[in-house]
Amino acid sequence: MTIETAPAPTTQPTAHDAGRPVMAAPRVVGLACRNCGRPEPLGPSYVCSACFGPLEVAYDKDVVRETVSREAIEARPPGLWRYLEFLPVDAPPTHGLRVGSTPLIPAERLGPALQIESLWLKDDTRNPTLSFKDRAVAVAAARARQFGIDTLACASTGNLAGATAGAAAALGMPAYVFIPADLEPAKIDHALAYGATVVPIEGTYDDVNRLCLEVADETGWGFVNVNLRPFYAEGSKTLAFEIAESLGWRSPDVIVAPIASGAMFTKLAKGFGELADAGLIERRPIRFVGGQPAGCAPVATAWEAGTTDVQPVRTPETIVRSLAIGNPADGRYSVELANASAGSIEAIPDEATAAAIRQVAALEGIFSETAGGVTVAAADAARKRGVIRDGDEVVALLTGNGLKTPDARLLGLEEGTVAPSIRPSLSAFEAWLESRS
Amino acid sequence: MSAVRIPPTLRTATSGEKLVDVPGSTIREVVDGLVVAYPALAPQLLDGQGGINRFVNVFLNDTDVRHLDGLDTAVGERDSVVLLPAMAGG
Numbered sequence: 001m002t003i004e005t006a007p008a009p010t011t012q013p014t015a016h017d018a019g020r021p022v023m024a025a026p027r028v029v030g031l032a033c034r035n036c037g038r039p040e041p042l043g044p045s046y047v048c049s050a051c052f053g054p055l056e057v058a059y060d061k062d063v064v065r066e067t068v069s070r071e072a073i074e075a076r077p078p079g080l081w082r083y084l085e086f087l088p089v090d091a092p093p094t095h096g097l098r099v100g101s102t103p104l105i106p107a108e109r110l111g112p113a114l115q116i117e118s119l120w121l122k123d124d125t126r127n128p129t130l131s132f133k134d135r136a137v138a139v140a141a142a143r144a145r146q147f148g149i150d151t152l153a154c155a156s157t158g159n160l161a162g163a164t165a166g167a168a169a170a171l172g173m174p175a176y177v178f179i180p181a182d183l184e185p186a187k188i189d190h191a192l193a194y195g196a197t198v199v200p201i202e203g204t205y206d207d208v209n210r211l212c213l214e215v216a217d218e219t220g221w222g223f224v225n226v227n228l229r230p231f232y233a234e235g236s237k238t239l240a241f242e243i244a245e246s247l248g249w250r251s252p253d254v255i256v257a258p259i260a261s262g263a264m265f266t267k268l269a270k271g272f273g274e275l276a277d278a279g280l281i282e283r284r285p286i287r288f289v290g291g292q293p294a295g296c297a298p299v300a301t302a303w304e305a306g307t308t309d310v311q312p313v314r315t316p317e318t319i320v321r322s323l324a325i326g327n328p329a330d331g332r333y334s335v336e337l338a339n340a341s342a343g344s345i346e347a348i349p350d351e352a353t354a355a356a357i358r359q360v361a362a363l364e365g366i367f368s369e370t371a372g373g374v375t376v377a378a379a380d381a382a383r384k385r386g387v388i389r390d391g392d393e394v395v396a397l398l399t400g401n402g403l404k405t406p407d408a409r410l411l412g413l414e415e416g417t418v419a420p421s422i423r424p425s426l427s428a429f430e431a432w433l434e435s436r437s
Numbered sequence: 438m439s440a441v442r443i444p445p446t447l448r449t450a451t452s453g454e455k456l457v458d459v460p461g462s463t464i465r466e467v468v469d470g471l472v473v474a475y476p477a478l479a480p481q482l483l484d485g486q487g488g489i490n491r492f493v494n495v496f497l498n499d500t501d502v503r504h505l506d507g508l509d510t511a512v513g514e515r516d517s518v519v520l521l522p523a524m525a526g527g
Contacts, residue, residue, distance in 0.1 A: 035492065047446045050480070050481070051492065052447075052522060054492070054524065210501075213444075213524065214519070311503070
């Protein structure tokens with residue numbers, strides 16, 4: 001059985017808003033500092049002018065509660081815009097990639113293998129550019145157009161490069177994607193295929209990010225995860241909305257997700273909280289389990305040490321490039337979420353990640369990118385730690401497609417997996433089959 | 438004197454100046470000198486306990502000073518110091 005949130009997106013609602021004056025919908029109050037609460041006007045900004053803390057979108061919860069309902073959502077076309085009341089966009093854009101409504105799949109073979117009786121996989125490998133980043137970019141891009149921004153850009157560990165490039169292509173906007181120069185070739189080719197300008201930087205992701213903070217200041221481009229970050233981050237909430245809707249408007253006992261910057265991890269909690277605030281689901285405790293690669297685990301290290309002071313990792317050493325952020329912006333908030341929810345943050349060795357990629361592919365038919373391997377291994381670790389308990393309903397997020405990191409699954413294998421070629425004859429085939437028995 | 442690059446959010450406090458010259462032989466001295474020259478920067482740059490606000494990252498010649506000697510990192514005459522929001526990642 002596979003539960004689909006809705007069939008594959010085919011159409012989008014009308015009311016394209018490009019070119020209209022930027023008018024905040026009544027439910028979107030503006031921006032507010034996550035640290036000191038100071039309100040800021042709605043715009044392409046991301047830093048509090050008083051305390052330098054991060055800005056996030058502020059909503060009028062009463063307006064949201066009064067205007068949204070399960071029935072209204074269920075009657076809408078598939079895709080992330082069906083949750084419009086919870087997103088900082090005035091109206092669903094008529095242009096752009098068809099993002100979201102990915103399936104929630106019961107892991108009937110993987111679950112028993114991990115001794116997790118009720119395990120669901122949120123298969124976000126199926127988004128248009130093959131990762132959950134399409135969600136965040138869709139919201140950022142929609143807002144960028146409302147702000148009159150004509151160029152999209154990003155600092156990326158790979159998945160965001162493809163998502164930004166693909167979204168820009170669909171919207172007819174130029175895109176500049178900044179990446180570590182030694183990124184996996186498949187991810188670079190992916191962005192190039194959409195016509196983006198790829199800017200390889202000699203350094204780590206954190207070097208790339210630092211440069212982009214400066215470039216964003218100078219160019220006025222819409223860096224989806226810099227000056228559009230408050231809007232970008234909101235897109236990840238739609239994972240929570242879809243999970244809740246797929247489960248029949250309720251939340252699971254445990255969510256397991258990868259942590260890079262920690263933005264998606266924390267927005268999952270925000271998403272479930274907003275559904276409860278709006279009366280769409282019952283408010284129940286959810287344990288949040290995060291996974292990081294052991295070779296770049298600043299958040300897991302802080303959590304294990306019992307501190308929220310996340311110390312940066314200067315040089316990540318891991319095959320999990322999509323999570324190789326040494327200085328995560330939402331690291332502290334991720335630790336706080338894991339603590340407050342009685343969850344955990346697990347550090348996963350690369351060999352375990354590769355084994356988990358193979359396990360998910362072999363048992364469920366889903367080829368996951370490295371972050372998905374970390375997530376599944378984190379679920380296993382959390383069960384062994386006792387954070388995941390017997391009878392729990394667990395949802396694990398597979399956030400990217402394995403074709404982006406095709407070689408990662410091979411780590412730890414002693415022999416190659418490609419069979420030797422044979423002559424095109426039945427006798428050769430029978431001899432080969434015999435040799436395997 | 439080292440050159441300190443001021444991010445847009447803080448430029449109100451520096452009368453719009455993007456690049457200011459500040460004396461100091463360590464990051465701590467440069468930051469202190471900056472706050473003396475532009476007192477309005479204090480609430481954004483400092484944490485009130487002698488440290489840097491956790492939302493501010495300080496880079497010396499493109500390297501995060503937390504990977505060097507932190508506030509005690511030596512600063513030379515021709516070095517550049519950049520202040521940026523602690524905002525990383527996608």
